Amino acid sequence: xRRPLESASRILHFGLLHSAALLVPxxxxxxWLREWRGELWHVRQACAPAESASxxxxxxxxxxxxxxxxxxxxxxxxxxxRRLSFAAMTGTPGQCLMILGAILATSYAFAxxxxxxxxxxxxxxxxxxxxxxxxxxxxxNYNTRPSVTPAQFRSWEGHWQSYFDGFAFYxxxxxxxxxxxxxxxxxAEAAWNLGRASSNLFLLLGIPQRFSDSVSxxxxxxxxxxxxxxxxxxxxxxxxxxxxxxxxGLIRMGGRMVRIAGVAPDGSLDLPGAVxxxxxxxxxxxxxxxxxxxxxxxxxxxQAEMWTACVHIAATEPDGTEDDLLGISLEEWRPSxxxxxLFAVFLALLALPAITTVSLGEYSVNPQKISWAxxxxxxxxxGAKATLLLPIVYFVSLDLACAxxxxxxxNQAYIQLISTFGLCLFGLRWVLKDQRxxxxxxxxxxxxxxxxGQASRTFLDWNGTEMMCMGGHTLLHVPSLxxxxxxxxxxxxxDTSWNFLFASTTRPAP
Amino acid sequence: xxxxxxxxxxxxxxxxxxxxHALDAGFVYGFSIMEMTGLPSGTVYPAMRRLERDELIxxxxxxxxxxxxxxxxxxxxYKLTAGGKxxxxxxxxxxxxxxxxxxxxxxxxx
Numbered sequence: 001x002r003r004p005l006e007s008a009s010r011i012l013h014f015g016l017l018h019s020a021a022l023l024v025p026x027x028x029x030x031x032w033l034r035e036w037r038g039e040l041w042h043v044r045q046a047c048a049p050a051e052s053a054s055x056x057x058x059x060x061x062x063x064x065x066x067x068x069x070x071x072x073x074x075x076x077x078x079x080x081x082r083r084l085s086f087a088a089m090t091g092t093p094g095q096c097l098m099i100l101g102a103i104l105a106t107s108y109a110f111a112x113x114x115x116x117x118x119x120x121x122x123x124x125x126x127x128x129x130x131x132x133x134x135x136x137x138x139x140x141n142y143n144t145r146p147s148v149t150p151a152q153f154r155s156w157e158g159h160w161q162s163y164f165d166g167f168a169f170y171x172x173x174x175x176x177x178x179x180x181x182x183x184x185x186x187x188a189e190a191a192w193n194l195g196r197a198s199s200n201l202f203l204l205l206g207i208p209q210r211f212s213d214s215v216s217x218x219x220x221x222x223x224x225x226x227x228x229x230x231x232x233x234x235x236x237x238x239x240x241x242x243x244x245x246x247x248x249g250l251i252r253m254g255g256r257m258v259r260i261a262g263v264a265p266d267g268s269l270d271l272p273g274a275v276x277x278x279x280x281x282x283x284x285x286x287x288x289x290x291x292x293x294x295x296x297x298x299x300x301x302x303q304a305e306m307w308t309a310c311v312h313i314a315a316t317e318p319d320g321t322e323d324d325l326l327g328i329s330l331e332e333w334r335p336s337x338x339x340x341x342l343f344a345v346f347l348a349l350l351a352l353p354a355i356t357t358v359s360l361g362e363y364s365v366n367p368q369k370i371s372w373a374x375x376x377x378x379x380x381x382x383g384a385k386a387t388l389l390l391p392i393v394y395f396v397s398l399d400l401a402c403a404x405x406x407x408x409x410x411n412q413a414y415i416q417l418i419s420t421f422g423l424c425l426f427g428l429r430w431v432l433k434d435q436r437x438x439x440x441x442x443x444x445x446x447x448x449x450x451x452x453g454q455a456s457r458t459f460l461d462w463n464g465t466e467m468m469c470m471g472g473h474t475l476l477h478v479p480s481l482x483x484x485x486x487x488x489x490x491x492x493x494x495d496t497s498w499n500f501l502f503a504s505t506t507r508p509a510p
Numbered sequence: 511x512x513x514x515x516x517x518x519x520x521x522x523x524x525x526x527x528x529x530x531h532a533l534d535a536g537f538v539y540g541f542s543i544m545e546m547t548g549l550p551s552g553t554v555y556p557a558m559r560r561l562e563r564d565e566l567i568x569x570x571x572x573x574x575x576x577x578x579x580x581x582x583x584x585x586x587x588y589k590l591t592a593g594g595k596x597x598x599x600x601x602x603x604x605x606x607x608x609x610x611x612x613x614x615x616x617x618x619x620x
Contacts, residue, residue, distance in 0.1 A: 067551025
């Protein structure tokens with residue numbers, strides 16, 4: 001009789017322990033069970049030895065085993081609270097800064113990976129010389145048809161100028177082109193926009209004519225006396241697959257052979273005409289009467305007259321008449337991403353008060369004196385958010401603008417300008433709004449909004465939203481409508497008598 | 511909420527203080543603490559988990575060879591940490607009667 005009862009007790013004890021073990025987190029379960037089984041052995045020895053077990057002793061052992069459920073629940077709750085530790089970060093300043101930092105890192109990583117951004121920020125000497133203007137007929141825009149005749153150009157070039165100390169002329173013609181992509185392959189044929197330019201064009205622009213750094217220099221032995229063309233980077237990539245050995249190669253262009261001298265970096269020659277290749281030194285103004293474009297360099301006197309991106313020029317024609325012309329600054333027309341960004345940020349700062357109040361709320365009703373350390377903490381947090389936001393805006397807008405390289409630099413500039421403005425404006429609005437809803441003591445977000453009163457009925461009474469700091473430090477009143485005595489949001493600092501409400505959640509003040 | 515083991519002024523519950531006293535008095539495993547304090551297993555073991563989490567006590571397993579020699583399963587022993595000892599000293603001021611409930615190892619040997 002005693003032996004079957006003993007076996008049944010044993011099965012019951014182990015059954016209870018194993019059932020309780022199911023509640024224990026899996027990685028702790030084996031050790032937990034080992035401890036309890038070890039303890040059970042001692043409990044049974046002490047309370048219900050096999051040879052003389054009493055009912056009282058057996059119940060004590062069962063009571064001991066039932067205690068295992070409380071222990072397993074304790075471990076389960078502890079594991080759950082660890083899982084919630086990240087959730088407990090919700091609304092903390094650290095979480096906010098971590099999210100902003102992650103966005104910044106992501107946008108920067110995209111900027112490193114996107115080919116458009118890399119091209120924009122490449123190390124190539126892409127900036128043209130300062131104080132250059134494109135001279136066109138009055139009423140022309142930057143990308144309109146050429147309007148300066150070779151006779152006009154020769155006239156200006158031949159006379160002393162007080163406002164300009166250098167001129168270069170170019171005109172664009174459509175030429176059939178044949179070139180061999182690889183040896184022993186039939187030549188490919190295409191039609192390119194050929195820019196026939198004065199030999200000093202690249203010198204005036206400040207771009208070297210030879211690009212031996214970017215493409216491998218080829219032996220000049222192959223066709224040393226032939227005219228030289230400089231490919232645009234777009235053509236180099238599109239037609240030659242960005243072959244670094246393209247320099248020195250021969251092209252049949254308009255019925256004659258020319259030699260490829262190099263590649264002009266993308267963006268540096270954003271001159272009108274969508275030129276695919278440049279043929280320098282072909283005296284374009286002498287060979288034809290077709291109008292072209294003129295690039296001129298301003299003297300100090302010319303710079304003094306250049307107040308805006310455009311300047312009106314009165315030029316004397318060869319026949320003695322005066323012609324009205326327009327000088328468009330190359331620099332102003334192609335602003336760098338940095339200057340676009342700064343301009344858009346400036347506009348966003350101007351527009352910010354139109355979409356949100358820049359006030360951070362009223363703190364003056366505080367009966368306690370907030371320490372300087374807490375004030376510095378509050379302002380540091382605001383500054384950190386704004387500091388992280390600005391590079392985020394820069395990189396995200398650059399990513400957006402350069403995501404598609406086929407839309408052209410002009411459209412990219414518009415996209416960057418608009419996205420920088422929008423992101424900066426609404427980003428700063430968020431920064432201020434977020435700051436207004438953070439407890440000034442612990443900087444955690446206030447929660448549990450409660451609507452008080454009806455704004456439509458009680459204009460003179462308090463109505464609005466009340467939010468609570470879960471640390472038990474403050475209560476935030478946000479009025480629905482500004483009234484005679486309640487215009488902006490106010491903080492009510494809670495004294496220690498409120499602490500009992502926040503016994504389990506009270507956070508220490510920083 | 512987790513306690514700070516480095517702060518001896520940390521307030522302990524009566525149960526936790528009782529268990530620390532029992533450990534200090536030489537009752538170094540769960541069942542012996544239950545016997546000494548009269549607390550049920552459902553109270554003692556969870557309390558010891560919390561004390562271990564707060565680094566006031568630490569545990570170690572008995573060597574298997576010792577358990578095998580005595581033909582029983584190995585046990586898990588607990589002992590006070592430095593932080594636990596400091597907290598125990600602070601709790602003696604808070605719960606002076608605990609000293610009488612659990613005589614120290616020294617007193618028992620006399």
